[in-house]
Amino acid sequence: MNYELKLEQDWLWIGLPGELDHFQAEGIRQAVKEKMQERYVKYVVFDFSRTNLMDSSGIGLIAGRYRELAARGGQVYVSNVSENMKKVLTMSGLYRIVTPWEQVIVEDSMNGVRI
Amino acid sequence: MSNTNEMLVEFEAVGENESFARVVIAAFVTRLNPTLEELGDIKVAVSEAVTNAIIHGYEEKGGKIRITARLKENELTVQIEDWGKGIPDVEKAMEPLFTTKPEEERSGMGFSFMEAFTDELLVESKPGEGTRVTMKKVMGVQDGSNN
Numbered sequence: 339m340n341y342e343l344k345l346e347q348d349w350l351w352i353g354l355p356g357e358l359d360h361f362q363a364e365g366i367r368q369a370v371k372e373k374m375q376e377r378y379v380k381y382v383v384f385d386f387s388r389t390n391l392m393d394s395s396g397i398g399l400i401a402g403r404y405r406e407l408a409a410r411g412g413q414v415y416v417s418n419v420s421e422n423m424k425k426v427l428t429m430s431g432l433y434r435i436v437t438p439w440e441q442v443i444v445e446d447s448m449n450g451v452r453i
Numbered sequence: 454m455s456n457t458n459e460m461l462v463e464f465e466a467v468g469e470n471e472s473f474a475r476v477v478i479a480a481f482v483t484r485l486n487p488t489l490e491e492l493g494d495i496k497v498a499v500s501e502a503v504t505n506a507i508i509h510g511y512e513e514k515g516g517k518i519r520i521t522a523r524l525k526e527n528e529l530t531v532q533i534e535d536w537g538k539g540i541p542d543v544e545k546a547m548e549p550l551f552t553t554k555p556e557e558e559r560s561g562m563g564f565s566f567m568e569a570f571t572d573e574l575l576v577e578s579k580p581g582e583g584t585r586v587t588m589k590k591v592m593g594v595q596d597g598s599n600n
Contacts, residue, residue, distance in 0.1 A: 357472060357475070359468075359471045359472065359475075359500050359504065360468060360471055360500075360504040360507070360508065361468030361469060361471050361472070364468065367558065390493070391475070391493060391496060391497060391500075392497075393497045393500045393501050393504065393563075393566060394501060394504075394559075394560045394561075394562040394563050394565075394566050395504060395559075395560070397560040397562055398557075398558040398559050398560040399558060401558070401560060402558035422489075422490065422493055426497075429566075429569060430560070430562060
């Protein structure tokens with residue numbers, strides 16, 4: 339299973355592959371770099387709905403996008419994270435720098451704001 | 454069914470083989486009836502060691518990686534070996550977040566992951582000769598139906 343990228347305004351949605359390892363992370367990093375040259379991106383969503391394995395290369399990929407976007411006042415979100423993947427994200431400390439996308443939707447519907 | 458088993462596989466140190474290595478180890482431990490979580494853990498641990506061999510041991514110039522695995526009762530011992538440049542300071546390399554390749558967005562968590570996802574981790578390395586990672590993990594003891 340491969341990854342998918344979608345651009346919408348200053349948002350980039352990344353549908354992650356089934357297994358996010360070093361090999362996959364390299365491919366995604368390159369593709370994301372090209373998309374970000376094409377358009378000014380401020381927000382990135384990593385969608386884990388198809389992902390059931392991630393190693394530390396995936397952590398590097400997400401932390402790298404965070405560094406890049408934080409510098410321009412942007413943000414990184416993770417979405418559809420399974421219990422298994424939650425374990426890896428928590429262990430790595432990544433939850434300190436990324437926001438679960440589902441949480442944003444709930445908060446925004448409470449505030450009546452739509453993104 | 455005997456209580457021991459062994460296997461050895463050697464392959465090229467290229468990124469495409471990271472998933473191959475995970476499939477191999479998963480297939481080898483199937484007879485232990487591991488939980489999905491145990492299976493995920495060992496796949497990640499092996500993936501980390503293989504990735505290290507590819508990008509650090511051989512610095513992506515290629516070489517051979519050998520995986521040796523042994524089952525004894527419910528304990529898996531797996532070794533991942535390369536004959537690459539080796540690690541000058543293993544202790545330093547094993548510190549969380551330590552990386553020699555920050556520009557490649559390496560998180561420096563490879564060894565931490567191996568440690569967290571297995572029961573035992575041993576790293577032996579000699580500069581100029583290579584690296585051998587040994588991990589042990591007990592699996593499939595939860596359902597008691599091992600026959």
